[in-house]
Amino acid sequence: MKALRPRQGERTGGPVPVGTSPPEAGQGADEDAREAVQVLDAADVFPALRSSPQGLTSKTAGERRAADGPNELPTARRRPAWRQLAGQFTDLFAIVLMTASAITFLAYALEEPRQAGTAQLAVAIACVVLLNAAIGFAQEYSAERTAQTLQAMVPHRCRVLRDGRPGEVPVQDLVRGDVVVLEAGDTVPADCRLVEAHDLTVNNAAITGESEPVPRTAEADAPGEALRARNRVHMGTDVITGTARAVVSATGQATEFGRIYRLTAAAPRQKTPLQREVTWMARRVSLTALAVGLLLFAVRLPTGQGTVSSFVFALGVMVALVPEGLPATLSVSLALGVRRMARHQALVKKLVAVEALGSTTVICTDKTGTLTQAEMTVVRIWAWDREHTVTGVGYEPSGEVSDPGPVRALLRSAALCCDARLLPPSDGAHWRVLGDTTEGALLVAAAKAGLDMAAEEAAAPRTAEHPFDSVRRLMSTVHEEDGTRRIRVKGAPLEILNRCTRLDDGSAALELTADRRARAAEVADRMAAQGLRVLAVAEREVTGPSEDRDRDERDLTLLGLAGMMDPPREEVRASVDSCRRAGIRIVMVTGDHPLTAEAVARRVGIVRGDHPKVVTGAELDATDDTALDSLAAEAGELLLCRVSPEHKMRVATAFQRRGEVVAVTGDGANDAPALKHADIGVAMGASGTDVAREAAEMVLLDDSFTSIAVAVRLGRAVYQNIRKFLVYLFSHNIGELAPILAATFTGFPLVPITAVQVLAIDLGSDVLPALALGAEPPESDVMERPPRPRHERLFSSAVVRRILFLGGIQALGVCAVFFWHVSSSGIPFADFTADDPVYREAVTLVQAGIVVSQFFNALAVRTERESVFRAGLFSNPRLIAAGLIGIAFMAAISYLPLLQSVFHTAPLSAGDWALLTAVGILPLAADELRKMRLRARHTPRPEGDVR
Structure with a gap:
């Protein structure tokens, strides 16, 4: 950014009164002036908008802000809380479960005699939906607050003249009549009338939709639509090239952009590819669950089972396939990743x-x-055939120039040809530069050489300037000094050398011969090879008006070179x-x-x-x-x-x-x-x-580039964590479904696990561990792996194989436990009833077996390649706590009479728990063997390989 510099004839000594207008009552008082201001000459704009070329006083600005309010756009209307909560019930999983709950309530009302278990199932399904809605609502509200907080971390300030002096103020504090300074790259902070413009073009796409840059001028324009006026710029548009000064004519909601923004701010957000893929997955999983449930309902009905019992059985299958906790887990995991990145800048x-x-x-x-570090520092100055070193680093003007006498003229010209300003420490901040950092380095070097630039600027006031041109790669300024006018030029060495015909050797101006030109170019290349940014400085006396840039910037006298560096x-x-x-x-x-x-x-x-x-x-x-x-x-x-x-x-x-x-x-x-x-x-x-x-x-x-590297590392971790809890959620669904299918095809008349028990597993050992997996820190070797393929699906073949691998082991374990228990009793399958103690013990073993297996499964999926023991078995305490909570809940279901009646369970012995632990640890052990083989096949990337 370039700093403010008062033009010739402007006062800079202190506050300047702004008219004698009576106190204002708001923006409506100046509506006519704003509409007519485009037809005025630049000088007449100030009184029309109750301002002056020196800007407003702080007192006047405060009064106008109190009258008109802050320069802010209306915020998008947030959905009421009840709408946000209702939106949680539109998820496909929620719709499927709500439908299942309603049908179960209907079955309970129609069956004779009525079974309490059917009502309990309907209530349990409804509770799952409500719990998911509560988690999703809390996360959405939290995400909105986080987005607002993070957005506030990006500063928005603008440059103004206040009390006759340049400075910066928050955009929100801008008021009508403020004189603002604009340059390439700025977003216009309010609707303004230009009073000075140099090669100014703006992009009005935010207002008109036209992306081509359009020129703007400070000259008076004909009456007409404000958006088409050539001397007006509007809030939200972008400055593409040039510099300008403008007087604010409208702020906040009174701007053109404010009117448009009110119509567009409430537009809904589009779903990301990941969200769309999860929706695609949810649709297919839900349809699969419904299809399998209907199929098994049709299979069991002809076997003599009652309609209601067959429906409850099929419902258990459907519930076992639906990962109820996935929507909440996904949103929480993504939000955690975003917050982690914010903590790393x-x-x-x-x-x-x-x-x-x-x-x-x-x-x-x-x-x-x-x-x-973006703190340019001049470290070397070359004046004809001699180099001078400069000590000190950064923008603090502490240090010295070796033998400064011969280079003071060079540094004086370079500093006069600067738009930047060196700002002393304030509010705990260090020395800083308002404007271009290269110019700031020249100002610091001039101070180190003993130059008082305030006095030098007063002795040689600027009368004209030619802004920096990216094509010409130089800028120049014209100054009135001792009755003569001199142009000072700084820029790329080759560009300056091509425009020089003489050089200053400290005592006289010598002809810049081919040998001397080559010598200067050689020094510039040598300094550049040492990692320095090199600027050449030149000047000459000029006559006539400074309107022809090509004429002014020729026949120059080379003063020397300044080499500066920006430390890595x-x-x-x-x-x-x-x-x-x-x-x-x-x-x-x-x-x-x-x-x-x-x-x-x-x-x-x-x-x-x-x-x-x-x-x-x-x-x-x-x-x-x-x-x-x-x-x-x-x-x-x-x-x-x-x-x-x-x-x-x-x-x-x-x-x-x-x-x-x-x-x-x-x-x-x-x-x-x-x-x-x-x-x-x-x-x-x-x-x-x-x-x-x-x-x-x-x-x-x-x-900092380091923040990019950290963000890549955390981005990989977020994606991996999503895949981890998907493996975790879907693998145990296989463990829930397999016993039910096995019972169907072996002729066992009852379900090995009821729908209510499935819901208890999903609530007790799904959601909390999955959330803990979403917060899993990046694996130690996450930056040792190649990037994932661009078009890799979230449910890749590797993910599906791992789901089947871990889920298959769990399924074999719980099926073996169930059929071992019922077979060892000696009771024929056909004689089992729902109240049989052996059956209740068997279904309790199945439920507890899945919960215990999931505890070890959660440990297994924490890493994809690294051993979980190397990563630290207890390095994610949230996951351990979540797993233990699930096991404790399972114990409560087994031992508490009230919960026994709800879940149709029986107490387990110490031997049962030991057996379940041995079965449950199988997924972890098998996955450790898989990881060992994977690590053995992995070849580390050579250090020098950048692909």
């Missing part, structure tokens, strides 16, 4: 980003701020190593010199080989898509230098055509297309523009 705006993070294969990362973040190298081991390719995309980019890339570990592939923006312009696809297909280290945001988007698209999952970082307004086009757009929260943050799915609150 990664604000995830969309759940789809959580899903995509787990399969990222390529990261196209910026350099400045992401890999480095200390923690980045370890994160880069982690991503390489995870099979993620890291491509640096920067606008810097190739030598500077390679030096930084080596320091952080992105480049390790002797000959990385370095491609410049000019080379990309000459490369068609076919050649670009070939470049993306080449393995190895790749650096893209001197590139534009358009190049970044082309490269990301080339990787995507190869099937890669691409994360792209960006901070500027022009990065928005690449951020939107990427699979995961990652914006900078601290230094990024509003446009970039809006376009991205994830915002790094600390701007």
